[in-house]
Amino acid sequence: MKAANQVAATLRLRGTTIPVIALAVRTADPEQLEDELARKVLEADGSLAGGLGVIDLSALTEPPPSLAPLAEMVRRFGMRPVAVLGADEAFGSEADALGLALLPAAGRGMAARNEPDAAPAPIAAPEPVPPPVVPEPLLATAMLLDRPLRSGQRVYARGRDLVLLAGASPGSELIADGNIHCYGPLRGRAMAGASGDTSAHVFALDFQAELVSIAGIYKSFEQLSDEFRGRPVRASLQLEGEQRRIVLSPLGDR
Structure with a gap:
């Protein structure tokens, strides 16, 4: 009996008030969701980084998307998805796998207090997620950001170019399936061709990048030579047989 008491004393169950971030999904369109989440993360100025996220589908008025791309999107923007709210039991196996x-x-009441006008819609069974085969074609318009990207912030231009009119601080991340154009100081990490486009480029008028990646091939710049530091630079992927490497050249050179 004494041993049992000692074991019991090592564990205590108690309620907590750990905050979570509810992501109320109102559309199944992945491009709209990513654009809106990118804007929200930028406005939050790093305060969402590392936060626990609950994907709330209770306000969705159309068949919901699969959970895998939603969870991956939340992680890509620096949060940690832990639960799904307002989903049908048909999502059970997919949620468990993730x-x-x-x-x-009954948990929908949590969202209803913040979304009084939300009416739960019938939930359809999720469609299977096909594996990626080829990079998606780039959209006609680029994602345009007119404010600096601060340390710890991340933005992803899915299926398009990314244009940053201001600068990017150390510790920030610029990600695009197409090209990246930075018209201010580029001091963070720039990852172009994220979906596999080997022809993507990174253009910067003031190059001070910590890292550049194109189509998954990356190069860090712990010690950047004076030839490129603070100058207009174009970064591209050079293919030589089986070898691939990031090369820098003065912007305007061919």
Whole structure:
């Protein structure tokens, strides 16, 4: 009996008030979701980084998307998805596979307090997620950011170019499936051709990047030579047989 008491004393169960971020999904369009989440993360000025996220589908008025791309998108923007709210039990196996808790229907009251006008819609069974085959074609318009990207912030231009009118601080991340254009000081990490486009480029008028990646090939710049530091630079991927490497050249050279 004494041993049992000692074991019991090593564990205590208690309620907590750990904050979570509810991501109320109102559209199944992945491009709209990514654009809106990128804007929200930028406005939050790094305060969302590392936060626990609950994907709330209770306000969705159309068949919901699969959970895998939603969870991956949340992680890509620096948060940690832990649960799904307002989803049908048909999502149970997919949620389990992703390590997400499927909150019961009664839990919808949490979202309703913040979304009084939300009416839960019928939930359709998720369609299977096909594996990626080829990079998606780039969209006609680029994602345009007119404010500096601060340390710890991340932005992803899915299926398009990314244009940053201001600068990027050390510790920030610029990610695009197409090209990256930075008209201010580029001091963070720039990853172009994220979906596999080997022809993508990184253009910077004031190059001070910590790292450049194109189509998954990366090069860090712990010691940047004076030839390129603070100058207009174009970064591209050079292919030589099986060898691939990032090369820098003065912007305007061919």
